[in-house]
Amino acid sequence: MSLKFHNSYTRKKEVFEPLTAGHVGMYVCGPTVSGESHLGHARPYITFDVVYRYLMYLGYKVRYVRNITDAGHFEEEGREAEDKIAKKSVIEKLEPMELVQKYTNLYHWAMLQLNNLEPSIEPTATGHIIEQIEMIKQIIAEGYAYEVNGSVYFDVKKYADEYPYGKLSGRVMEDLLENTRELEGQEEKRLSADFALWKAAPPEHIQRWASPWGDGFPGWHIECSAMATKYLGKQFDIHGGGMDLLFPHHESEIAQSTICNKHVPAKYWLHNNMITINGRKMGKSYNNQIRLTEMFSGGHPMLEKGYHPMTIRFFILQTHYRSTLDFSNEALQAAEKGLKRLWEAYEVLKKMPVHDAESAGDPELDKKVETLLGEFDEFMNDDLSTAKVLANMFELVPVINSIKDGHIQAKAMSKKTLELFKSKMSVYLEEVLGLKNEMQQDDGKLNGVLELLAEIRKEVKSKKDYATSDKIRNQLHRMGIIMKDEKDGNISISFE
RNA sequence: GGUCCUGUGGCCGAGUGGCUAGGCAGAGCUCUGCAAAAGCUCGUACAGCGGUUCGAAUCCGCUCGGGACCUCCA
Incomplete structure (x- = not known):
């Protein structure tokens, strides 16, 4: 290869x-x-x-x-x-x-x-x-x-x-x-x-x-x-x-x-190849450029909103580099959502504890994961097929989420595969494809406050005081902070 | 006009002759106090017409559509 x-x-x-x-x-x-x-x-x-x-x-x-x-x-x-x-x-x-x-x-x-x-x-x-x-x-x-x-x-x-x-x-x-x-x-x-x-x-x-x-x-x-x-x-x-x-x-x-x-x-x-807009090359001669500053801020009549630089990077990598890529708000928004789902799964994977099961509980799943990961190199070697690498990653997302939600046991995969999973995803997403966390890191104080709020929400919820628990969640949501009740009873916090 | 590329399901996009790409949207179900996520299931798409082949989105021809370069341009 x-x-x-x-x-x-x-x-x-x-x-x-x-x-x-x-x-x-x-x-x-x-x-x-x-x-x-x-x-x-x-x-x-x-x-x-x-x-x-x-x-x-x-x-x-x-x-x-x-x-x-x-x-x-x-x-x-x-x-x-x-x-x-x-x-x-x-x-x-x-x-x-x-x-x-x-x-x-x-x-x-x-x-x-x-x-x-x-x-x-x-x-x-x-x-x-x-x-x-x-x-x-x-x-x-x-x-x-x-x-x-x-x-x-x-x-x-x-x-x-x-x-x-x-x-x-x-x-x-x-x-x-x-x-x-x-x-x-x-x-x-x-x-x-x-x-x-x-x-x-x-x-x-x-x-x-x-x-x-x-x-x-x-x-x-x-x-x-x-x-x-x-x-x-x-x-x-x-x-x-x-x-x-x-x-x-x-x-x-x-x-x-x-x-x-x-x-x-x-x-x-x-x-x-070129990026097109309404099927036409974006360029000086056509006077149809959207500047990068405008892309990020949303300050252009063609844009419904601003798009994060990582969304743009992901959007570009979802297509083979020698094909034209047509710009549209719909396509960018689809990329935005896709990247979010992919990245959230990756965060879960990173935190997943490594067990010590030498053999896989579900050899079929183990094999599937190993194959999908192995293909990363194969696809990249084939004239840089980043789109295919990302497609494989999306096939791995349900595996991660299923383990998180308990539909699949972590030990369904062998220790070796799980370790490969973690390292390969990390190397590929961050080092090879150059993607990074969209959300800005917050200072410790805000995190502390949010954790406190999550704790309070948990408490009032257990007392079935849903009015208060919903108030916390809804008010935060208005500020762009999302609280989600996880299957294990914990509350996860993310930013829009 | 010349040279070259291209036409895939609602949208975006992989596709190396035979085996479900994938994402987003949509529908149903599961989970859940409600949300939101998440998981599972679902679309039988390949511009049209011919041809080659046991078999074509994939090869060949023609027709129609779109585009790039020929000028500064990523």
Whole structure:
């Protein structure tokens, strides 16, 4: 049983074999910090966070590099309307690094909320201008780029004559040549398919760096090539990102790196699919994004309520990463309820005492549990089938609850299976899938008060003073605190 | 227009030719002072039409619908 990934480069499911035994280098395209992250952005970062976590679970030492794109030609989200009113003053006042800082901070905050681990290295494009210039110089020296008016373009046709340009994205060179779309700034290119390595900065452009070709800023693909090479080497294991980056971004990266490093940069190319809303991709071009801050707070007309970051994480993991995932309030609310049930069962399991029965009272149940747990690894190895792992977990939920309610004896499972059950659930839920308790931990004082209330409720209940016992429960419920009478006579407390 | 993906029960979603995915919602039952949970049982779904096969949601063809990329985009 070995780990397999669907490799976009070969369009096949392949056994994962790292270039260096025991080590994995992984590069994931990070955000452009010119605006706030939206729900769609959550998907790759959660997907590759799970890849990262799973590789570590398998014992690999992983270097995970995820960049921040803070260079290039961009303007702050929503500034356009303002610009029309006071274009000049806004441009004069806008300090690019201020904008970049603001959105980088927001992005980091969102990643933390979603419980994504920090990458090993998070390089910024502005911090690697020198490396990018060096790479461009090399491409020119090799004869695969040309300079026009202070801008440098990659010669796609020359490259395509010798290398399989378009292999990753399934593009045919002839088609690219036919698609002569009239776009601004194209006239400098020899061919419309050529892409910029360096752009000359017009006088009003604020972000600018000196280069052998004059003041300007790097092209849109070179940063990833430069930073991946610097931190992961000429060849590394995994390159990840959204499917929409397949072309032209990753195709261009391959071309640039192939010229400089004589290698296709990554062995395995992994791409997550899009999050859609009403069947349409959530993205800039459609103006249908829901920002993560809005998702969490509920502050968006499309949202019936706010959704906890863990609900969003769970929602995303319930689908295979290469399928589209359609957003809807119904789907999010279903995920919310499902996660709650799963997590409550997990809490029960954690507290379940381990007995010392070597053999199972119910061998059939024992076997069933063992099989379901064993499949976790199998499913993850099969191109990261998190949805199936979660499905198995849901099949295990009734087992846990039945033991709690006494329908099944704990000793129906052998000691060994029960221990495996506890450890596997804990490792998978918290370490591999990266889920965590939704409810905020309360300070000791509140817990003390609640325990006192529970005690009082128990007392008055035994005296059949239901008016008082119901009052306690109902009033607390209004505050979002839920008291439940358990089968064993205890009262459990949870928060909405 | 080109390239590619996709169409599963009320909703969301797994599905590797044969064996009930799972979640949410819904119905019934059990437990319970009542609640709320929880447990058990229930849906015989695979866009349509053909074909291959002993057997297809799964393979092939056509038709219809949806989408992605070709431009910044996760």
